[in-house]
Amino acid sequence: MHSQKIIIMKDIAYGNNMMRKITLLCCFYFALFSSFCNIAWSESEEDQNLEHFNVGYKVLDFQYLKDKNASVITVAVWYPTKANPERFHYAGSTYGNVTINAEPFAGGRPYPLLVFSHGYGGSGLSATFFTEALAAHGWIVVAPDHHDKHSAVRIRTGQTKNFDRSDFLKYAKHISNSNVNNREAYMYRLDEMKFVLDSIIDSESFGKLIDREKIAVGGHSFGGFTALGLSGTIKERYDARIKGVLIFSSGAAGYLFRESELATVRVPSMFFLGERERKQKRGTKTMTELAEKVYRNLLPPKYFLEVKGATHFSFNNRLTKNLASRFLSGNEEQFEVIRRYSIAFLEKYVAGKKISSDVLENQDPYLTRYTRETSRAGSGQQ
Numbered sequence: 249m250h251s252q253k254i255i256i257m258k259d260i261a262y263g264n265n266m267m268r269k270i271t272l273l274c275c276f277y278f279a280l281f282s283s284f285c286n287i288a289w290s291e292s293e294e295d296q297n298l299e300h301f302n303v304g305y306k307v308l309d310f311q312y313l314k315d316k317n318a319s320v321i322t323v324a325v326w327y328p329t330k331a332n333p334e335r336f337h338y339a340g341s342t343y344g345n346v347t348i349n350a351e352p353f354a355g356g357r358p359y360p361l362l363v364f365s366h367g368y369g370g371s372g373l374s375a376t377f378f379t380e381a382l383a384a385h386g387w388i389v390v391a392p393d394h395h396d397k398h399s400a401v402r403i404r405t406g407q408t409k410n411f412d413r414s415d416f417l418k419y420a421k422h423i424s425n426s427n428v429n430n431r432e433a434y435m436y437r438l439d440e441m442k443f444v445l446d447s448i449i450d451s452e453s454f455g456k457l458i459d460r461e462k463i464a465v466g467g468h469s470f471g472g473f474t475a476l477g478l479s480g481t482i483k484e485r486y487d488a489r490i491k492g493v494l495i496f497s498s499g500a501a502g503y504l505f506r507e508s509e510l511a512t513v514r515v516p517s518m519f520f521l522g523e524r525e526r527k528q529k530r531g532t533k534t535m536t537e538l539a540e541k542v543y544r545n546l547l548p549p550k551y552f553l554e555v556k557g558a559t560h561f562s563f564n565n566r567l568t569k570n571l572a573s574r575f576l577s578g579n580e581e582q583f584e585v586i587r588r589y590s591i592a593f594l595e596k597y598v599a600g601k602k603i604s605s606d607v608l609e610n611q612d613p614y615l616t617r618y619t620r621e622t623s624r625a626g627s628g629q630q
Contacts, residue, residue: 301328303383304350305336307403310447314439322403323392323444324372326383327454328353338373339406340567344380356386358459360599362494363445364391365437365471367564368423369416371401374564375468375496377583382591387599388454392444394437394474401567423470424499424530431504434470438477438485441465445478445487464492464598466590468563472498472519473505476542480513481505492598494590495519495542496563499530502538510545516597518551519543520586522558523616535560543619549597551608553589554617558582585614 304327312319331350337343362382366374372391379389393403398416400408423434445463449455467475472495479493480486492515495501501519519542526536533541543552555562562578563586578586592607611618 299356299386301353301356301384301386302331302333302350303327303344303346303380304329304331304348304352305344305346305380306349306453308451308453310444312440312443314436319395321392321395321440321444321447322372323390323448324379324403325448325454326379326387326389327457328356328359328383328386328388330355338376338565338567339371339401340565340569342373342376342565342567344376346380352454352457354457357457358462359386359388359457360462360464360594361445361448361458362387362389362464362466362594362598363441363448364389364494365441365465365467365474366391366394367467367469367471368396368420369398369400370468370471370564371399371567372403373401373567376565377578378587378590381587382594385591385595387594388448388458390444390448392440394440394471396470407568424503427503427531428506428509434473434504435477435485437470437474438482441474441478442485442487445489460489462491462598462600463489464494464594465490466494466496467498468496469498469560470500472496473500476501476505476510476513479515479517481509483512490515492516492594493518494594496586497521497525497535497558497560498542499533499535499538502541503531503533505542507541507545510542511547513546516549516593517546518553518590518593519546520563520590521552521554521617522560522562523554523556524558525560526554528560548621548623550621551589551593552617552619553615555582555585556614556616581614585612588612 306325308323308325310321312321329347329350330353331347333345333347335343336346364375364379366372372393379391383389397419400411449458465475465478475493477485478487479490497520519539521539528535530538562582564577566577588607592603595601595603
């Protein structure tokens with residue numbers, strides 16, 4: 249029995265010794281592999297001019313004069329900073345990782361600028377999953393609270409008390425039944441977006457940090473109409489400073505513009521649609537028909553992406569705390585694919601950076617459709 253115990257102890261010692269050798273060998277190869285990966289990643293970052301910044305967050309009020317009446321447009325601004333970020337509660341169940349009122353980092357300037365327009369009744373905080381992330385890539389991002397007839401959420405005050413959801417839905421239906429002939433009632437949004445663009449460029453805090461040759465606009469739903477309205481569809485509202493347009497699920501971009509007007513947009517574009525909204529109607533047309541109308545008439549380079557399982561509201565953060573709000577926002581998988589392609593698009597076509605071809609040249613499994621035309625000759629991928 250004693251000899252058996254000695255043999256067992258020797259076997260255990262031998263096994264432990266072998267395990268230590270194997271572990272050391274694995275650590276060596278892991279370290280070697282990690283070293284190689286770090287070198288490759290470092291070279292890739294340098295080659296693609298990729299930068300990652302801490303994000304500052306500031307709320308500004310711009311004095312606005314409309315029809316001789318004084319008003320205020322509140323905007324949320326995300327921007328690069330050197331300050332250490334902290335967890336921050338925007339509204340509802342939406343949190344970020346930012347530093348409030350931090351000093352902008354001037355060392356990385358000039359920065360590209362995106363002005364983003366929310367959907368009807370929404371808020372400048374509606375797409376924080378994207379706006380905050382874009383700022384971390386070295387952008388200044390500005391999102392206003394538009395003066396819609398109804399507003400469920402506001403940047404400064406969060407969820408609106410006593411929000412009349414019934415009246416909101418009634419007016420939203422009224423908008424969706426509109427057309428080119430009666431869109432004049434919605435021109436206030438284009439005017440507000442233009443005013444915000446001018447104001448941030450002229451602002452003391454951010455004006456000197458912005459690259460005026462690298463400006464983009466974007467928007468969700470009614471905000472897609474707003475963004476396209478400044479991108480060339482309406483001659484009187486065209487802003488030549490805009491170098492790219494990003495559109496999240498916008499039926500209004502289809503029914504409030506003529507095909508001939510959409511064809512006048514000369515800047516690169518990216519259009520997203522949710523898989524589950526294909527057959528939903530805006531007026532007499534489905535969202536698919538309206539999205540196809542927009543994409544078909546815009547000039548290349550242009551991209552069309554359909555997000556798996558997404559609805560019209562999957563392009564929003566959850567900014568309210570009621571039970572229904574979980575159906576009015578996206579999930580992290582949807583946010584991730586929207587973020588990744590949007591940022592890659594803006595970095596390439598507006599910021600002019602060399603980016604990884606793995607993003608824009610390939611279809612992610614979380615996309616149920618991916619079509620692109622990158623030259624006037626046209627080359628599609630689906």
